[in-house]
Structure formats: structure tokens, C-alpha cells
Amino acid sequence: MKTLTGVGSTPLSGVGTARWYRPEAGLTLPERPDPSAVDPDAELARFADARDAAREAIRDARDRAAERVGEEEAAVFEAHEQFLDDPELVGDIEAAVEDGTPAEHAVRDRFAAAIDQFEALDGPMAERADDLRDVRDRLLRVLLDVDSLVDVRDLPDGTVLLAERLTPSDTAELDPDAVAGIATVAGGRTAHAAIIARSLSIPAVVGVGESLRDIEDGTELLVDGEGGRVVADPDAETRAAAEGEATSAVTERVSTADGRPVEVAANVGSEAELGPASERGADGIGLFRTEFLFLDREAPPSEDEQYEAVTAALAAFPDDRVVVRTLDVGGDKRVPYLDLPDEANPFLGRRGIRLSLDEHCDLFETQLRALLRAAASDGDADGADDADDADGEGLAVMFPLVSQIEEVEAAVSAVESVAADLDAEGVDHAVPELGAMVETPAAVFLADRLADRLDFLSIGTNDLAQYVMAADRENDGVAAYHDPLHPAVLRAIDRTASAAEETDAWVGMCGEMAGDPAFTELLVGLGLDELSMSAVTVPAVKERVREVDSADARDLAERALACETRAEVRELLDG
Incomplete structure (x- = not known):
């Protein structure tokens, strides 16, 4: 038994047969x-x-x-x-x-x-x-005139794929039912290929180094994406432990070691992701992206199409909360049939709730009708439940890219107007929990007023880091600025959570940061009530929550907030 170490990319384990992928041979x-x-x-x-x-x-x-x-x-x-x-x-x-x-x-x-x-x-x-x-x-x-993708599209079951590195195209073609794991000589956890591997729930260890080249085709390998290990010819005990871990999931809700409950939910971007999220033990959905319903088509989805998609999500999590984000397009998300304007800086232009309340209020109204109907359905796509017996529990709706109180008031008014219309039509409906995404500095500074008006706030760290640091997250030239551990971003998170403490609103996080177990204690210490992430990381985060002591977590958060540089924050967390 030989053990190699690298960077765990997907916190899962798998056992299979090594097979080298060498696309450069055909080029x-x-x-x-x-x-x-x-x-x-x-x-x-x-x-x-x-x-x-x-x-x-x-x-x-x-x-x-x-x-x-x-x-x-x-x-x-x-x-x-x-x-x-x-x-x-x-x-x-x-x-x-x-x-x-x-x-x-x-x-x-x-x-x-x-x-x-x-x-x-x-x-x-x-x-x-x-x-x-x-x-x-x-x-x-x-x-x-060659095609080197054939190998990754047609791999035998139980393959552990070895490569110098994998590109995003290579990884997106992999069949997670056939590939037991991935190990690469080079690469890092934040590379796009690694992110796609996590989304596919394929165990992965990257950056193993030159020693990986000593592994020959046909070798039995264990890929431990949690511990960052690749084990050649694992013994029965090691293999059994890994296989048991691969099939385990914490299905119950979890609390910290001292009893503070923390909801651990999943981010979902399509109906196909509902099953895996449930299987991995997610406490509901913390971010249901509705954009998949609007993209890659010639016209927007109907009210009934949207209703059916949301009721499918509710049916997958009948006892949990499902947080649906209203249409979030503009910026990097283009929808041709909406004829969105060309803007010099689209990330600072008309996107998110701004478009819903302005140019595309008709789409917003249609989406709200579907959501309010779904809130009364209790996950029944036939809408058989009586509205008098439904109170909207289970469904929550949040508005993206909020930066003004007026936007929230207008969105809430739109919900009330749609509810009145449905009532007049005799259509079953209920008003769900309403919340706002905290992605802009404006929302951070207004968090106390937002919490007074809404049921919850959800921090989107991907965009929050972008706007706080004035660094386009798609611009590699400023990638070093786009880090949620920058003290300015941490203080924005802390200010948001603190602003809601004296209200009835709960505060969650649905950005990439929430899914990294290395940050769980810090986020608990900052006061987050809910963490939402890619389904594959749910079990690891749940296990980490169980280990956290709230007092120790708060102490860690206070020390992190006192740091002046992201290097100091990382050193603190690594220590």
C-alpha cells in the first residue's frame, strides 16, 4: 500500500482502477x-x-x-x-x-x-x-483533425482517471456513474475543472505532483478527496472505510457541540440536481436558481412551467425550506430573447431585481404568480391542497442584487398585488417567506432596515466580494482581489449578520464560501443561521458544524475581524 498526497478537491472517497488520460498524445x-x-x-x-x-x-x-x-x-x-x-x-x-x-x-x-x-x-x-x-x-x-475527447466520454465503470491535468471540457464530459475518482499531477482546488468535478460529485485529488506518474494503468486506487490522499493497492480495511464513507450522508439536521442549530442546505441550478441534494442530506435548498428555466430557449417559460419546477423542488424537500431566487439575469447571464442592453460595465448595470422591476416587470409578475401558487401547493404539482390549509411554509423567495429600500418595497408590493389578483381569480395561493440577497455594499449598510422589512437575508459571497473589492470576478487580472477572506468582505458579512440580531429575520449564506469546511467555524462565529452550498460538500460541512463550539467560533471570528490583510486571516485559519 502506497500513499500519495495532494489537494482534496471533492470531499468524497472512491475506489477503482487507474487509467491514464493523455490527450496530448494526439496533438x-x-x-x-x-x-x-x-x-x-x-x-x-x-x-x-x-x-x-x-x-x-x-x-x-x-x-x-x-x-x-x-x-x-x-x-x-x-x-x-x-x-x-x-x-x-x-x-x-x-x-x-x-x-x-x-x-x-x-x-x-x-x-x-x-x-x-x-x-x-x-x-x-x-x-x-x-x-x-x-x-x-x-x-x-x-x-x-483529431478528437481526443473519446477516452473520457467512454470510460469503463470503476475508473480512477489519472492525468497531468484536466481541462474544464474534459471534466464536464465525465460520467460520474463510471468514474470512481480523479487524480492529477497538477492543478488546484479553485480551478474550473475542480469546480466542475465537485458539481458532478466525483471524488478528486489534484496537485499530487510527479510521484503520481509512477502509478501504472490497472492499479487499484483509493481517491480520498476529503483527506487529499491517493492510495495505491489499499488494504481491505482502508478500502472498506472509504467505501463506507462514500455511501454515508448526514440526513438529520445538525447543531454545534454546544447545541446551536445551523441549517446546511444545497444550492441547486436545475431539476436534475434535486435528487443528489436530497441524497447528500441537505436541509432543503438555500438557493434555487431559476435561470435554467429561461436559458437556451426562444421564449420565456410559462407560468405553469415555472410552477411545476418549483413544486418539484418542494416535493423533493417536503419537510424543509426551499429558497427560490427570482430571475437573476444581466451582467454575465445573457438571455437573447429579452433583448438586454449592451452596457460598458454590465455588472454595474441593469441586472437582477433592477430588470425585474423595470424592463421586465411582466416576467416578474408571471414568476411571482407561479411562486405564490407553488407556496400553497405543498409540493403537489396538481395543486390539490386547499389554500386555507396552506400557509406558505416550505417556500421562501429572495430578490437578487438589492441595493435600495425602494426596490424591496416595490418587490413586496408586487407580491401583494399578485396575491390580490390570484385571490380575485379564485386561484389557490399563499405568500411565502420573503428575503433579499446581500451582494452589494449598499445592502450591507442597509441590512438593519432590510431585516425589519423581510423574513431573511442571504449573503451571496461571490458577488459581495466582487462589489466590495471592486474586482470583476470574471477578470483574471484582478483575481487576487476576489477573495471572501479579505478583511473588508469579512466585515461586510459580520455587519449583515449583526444587523439582523435584534429582528426576527434569519441570515444565511449561499456563496462558494459556505461550502468550504475550512471556513465553517468562522461562519458560525460570524452568526450565520444557514449555510447553502454545492450538494457534494453538505456532509463535510455538517460534520464540521457538529465539532464547533459557539464560544470558540465567536472568538475566532473576532480575531479574524481584527486582521488587516487576507494573509493574516488565512494564517489564523490555518493555525
């Missing part, structure tokens, strides 16, 4: 010819055709990923498409071709330089190099 370039033998016009045409084919493949991959792992995770492929149109990359490649370099060599050379630049950086920025590799390999596959 060997022919010898570079003399420039005088190259026809620049022909090569430019080949490059243009390759870009068109790669763009179509990226869009297909995005659609498949959206269906399998959700719109949020699939958004990475939109960034890949932008690489194809990057004027600097494209311009340099075309210039090299005009100087007599064949298209495939020009692509390889220019992307190699860009990859080296990213890998010279620290943290998440270095991991974006894998996205460049993904786009490069798509172009090269077209130019060389």
Missing part, C-alpha cells in the same frame, strides 16, 4: 516547415475555420455542462469563447502566420506564452492557465 505537431513553403492565405483561412469550429464546440460544451452541472458552472465556457476573440491573441497568431508559420504552430506558440504568463502568477490566477489550455487544444484538434 503532436508535424515538423515546422521553412517559411517560404507556407501559404499565409491558406493558413489564415484554416485558422479562421478552426476558430469557427472551436466556437461551435465550446457552445455545445456549455449547453451540455449547463444541463448536467448548472448554469453557474457552465459559465466558464463563455469565457473560453471570449479567448477566441481576444484581439491580442488572435492578432499575434495571424501575424505569425503572415510571417510564414503554419496555423497549428502559431497557435501552440502564442498560447504557450500566455499560459506561461498565468502560471507565473499566484493562487487562482495561475489556475486559469488550464482554461487557456482548453481553448488551445480545441483549436489544435481542429487543425490536426
Whole structure:
């Protein structure tokens, strides 16, 4: 039995048979010819055709990923498409071709330089190099007329896939029923491939290092994504422990060691994710993204379509809360049939609740009708329950990107108006819990007033970090700023939770931060009542909650809030 260590990416364990994936073997370039033998016009045409084919493949991959792992995770492929149109990359490649370099060599050379630049950086920025590799390999596959994705699409059951690294495209094609685990030589926990692996609930350990190359095809491997271990030829005891862990889930609600209850819910971006969330023991849904109903179609969904999707979620969690976010488009989420405006800075433009209350109030009204009907259905898609017996318990609705009290008042007024219309029509309905996303500094500073008017607040750390730090989360050039452990972001979280303490409102978190067990004690100490995350991390966070002492957690939070840099915060948590 031999044990290798790396970075645990998906907190699950799996046992299977090693199989190496070497896509680079099919991308060997022919010898570079003399420039005088190259026809620049022909090569430019080949490059243009390759870009068109790669763009179509990226869009297909995005659609498949959206269906399998959700719109949020699939958004990475939109960034890949932008690489194809990057004027600097494209311009340099075309210039090299005009100087007599064949298209495939020009692509390889220019992307190699860009990859080296990213890998010279620290943290998440270095991991974006894998996205460049993904786009490069798509172009090269077209130019060389090869398809190296066949292996990952058709793997035998019980495969532990080994690779130098996996790209997002590679990972999105994996069948979680066939792949028992992933281990890579390189890579990090925040790389897009690792995020997709977590969404697919595939045990993964990344960044194992060169020692992984000593593992041969056919070796029995245990992948421990919780402990960051890869064990070759595990003994029966080690294997049994891992297999038992892989099938276990904490289904009951949990409390801290001193008895403080903390709700641990799941973020869900499609109906296909409801089953896995329930199986992993989630205490309901803390973020039900409704965007999947509106994307990849020619017209918006009907009221009945939305009603059926929400009642399906309620049926999956009949005894728990289901928090539905109203339509959150704009910014990085484009819906062609809505004719959203082109804006110089869409993240600071018309998106979220702003669009719902303005240009698309008709869509908002339709969605509210579906939600209020679902609130009375108790998960029964036939709507058989009597409204007099339903009080809306189970369903909660939250409004995204709130930054003004007027927005909340207008949204609540819209709910009341829809309820009056349904009542006049004799349609069963109930008013659910109402809440707001805290994603902007404005919402943080207004948190006490929001809590007075609403039933709950839910902190979206992905956007909150973006707006507090003035750092676009899709811009790799400022990726170092986009960290929820920055003292400014932690103080925003603390201010929000503290503002609700004297009210009846509860405070939750549905950003990526909530799903990292390393942050659980800190978040409990900051006063969060609910944590919502990718379903795969629910058991690990529940186990961590059980170990936390509330007094110790508050002490940790106070020390973190006293830190002046994110490095100090990380050192505190690592200690």
C-alpha cells in the first residue's frame, strides 16, 4: 500500500482502477516547415475555420455542462469563447502566420506564452492557465483533425482517471456513474475543472505532483478527496472505510457541540440536481436558481412551467425550506430573447431585481404568480391542497442584487398585488417567506432596515466580494482581489449578520464560501443561521458544524475581524 498526497478537491472517497488520460498524445505537431513553403492565405483561412469550429464546440460544451452541472458552472465556457476573440491573441497568431508559420504552430506558440504568463502568477490566477489550455487544444484538434475527447466520454465503470491535468471540457464530459475518482499531477482546488468535478460529485485529488506518474494503468486506487490522499493497492480495511464513507450522508439536521442549530442546505441550478441534494442530506435548498428555466430557449417559460419546477423542488424537500431566487439575469447571464442592453460595465448595470422591476416587470409578475401558487401547493404539482390549509411554509423567495429600500418595497408590493389578483381569480395561493440577497455594499449598510422589512437575508459571497473589492470576478487580472477572506468582505458579512440580531429575520449564506469546511467555524462565529452550498460538500460541512463550539467560533471570528490583510486571516485559519 502506497500513499500519495495532494489537494482534496471533492470531499468524497472512491475506489477503482487507474487509467491514464493523455490527450496530448494526439496533438503532436508535424515538423515546422521553412517559411517560404507556407501559404499565409491558406493558413489564415484554416485558422479562421478552426476558430469557427472551436466556437461551435465550446457552445455545445456549455449547453451540455449547463444541463448536467448548472448554469453557474457552465459559465466558464463563455469565457473560453471570449479567448477566441481576444484581439491580442488572435492578432499575434495571424501575424505569425503572415510571417510564414503554419496555423497549428502559431497557435501552440502564442498560447504557450500566455499560459506561461498565468502560471507565473499566484493562487487562482495561475489556475486559469488550464482554461487557456482548453481553448488551445480545441483549436489544435481542429487543425490536426483529431478528437481526443473519446477516452473520457467512454470510460469503463470503476475508473480512477489519472492525468497531468484536466481541462474544464474534459471534466464536464465525465460520467460520474463510471468514474470512481480523479487524480492529477497538477492543478488546484479553485480551478474550473475542480469546480466542475465537485458539481458532478466525483471524488478528486489534484496537485499530487510527479510521484503520481509512477502509478501504472490497472492499479487499484483509493481517491480520498476529503483527506487529499491517493492510495495505491489499499488494504481491505482502508478500502472498506472509504467505501463506507462514500455511501454515508448526514440526513438529520445538525447543531454545534454546544447545541446551536445551523441549517446546511444545497444550492441547486436545475431539476436534475434535486435528487443528489436530497441524497447528500441537505436541509432543503438555500438557493434555487431559476435561470435554467429561461436559458437556451426562444421564449420565456410559462407560468405553469415555472410552477411545476418549483413544486418539484418542494416535493423533493417536503419537510424543509426551499429558497427560490427570482430571475437573476444581466451582467454575465445573457438571455437573447429579452433583448438586454449592451452596457460598458454590465455588472454595474441593469441586472437582477433592477430588470425585474423595470424592463421586465411582466416576467416578474408571471414568476411571482407561479411562486405564490407553488407556496400553497405543498409540493403537489396538481395543486390539490386547499389554500386555507396552506400557509406558505416550505417556500421562501429572495430578490437578487438589492441595493435600495425602494426596490424591496416595490418587490413586496408586487407580491401583494399578485396575491390580490390570484385571490380575485379564485386561484389557490399563499405568500411565502420573503428575503433579499446581500451582494452589494449598499445592502450591507442597509441590512438593519432590510431585516425589519423581510423574513431573511442571504449573503451571496461571490458577488459581495466582487462589489466590495471592486474586482470583476470574471477578470483574471484582478483575481487576487476576489477573495471572501479579505478583511473588508469579512466585515461586510459580520455587519449583515449583526444587523439582523435584534429582528426576527434569519441570515444565511449561499456563496462558494459556505461550502468550504475550512471556513465553517468562522461562519458560525460570524452568526450565520444557514449555510447553502454545492450538494457534494453538505456532509463535510455538517460534520464540521457538529465539532464547533459557539464560544470558540465567536472568538475566532473576532480575531479574524481584527486582521488587516487576507494573509493574516488565512494564517489564523490555518493555525
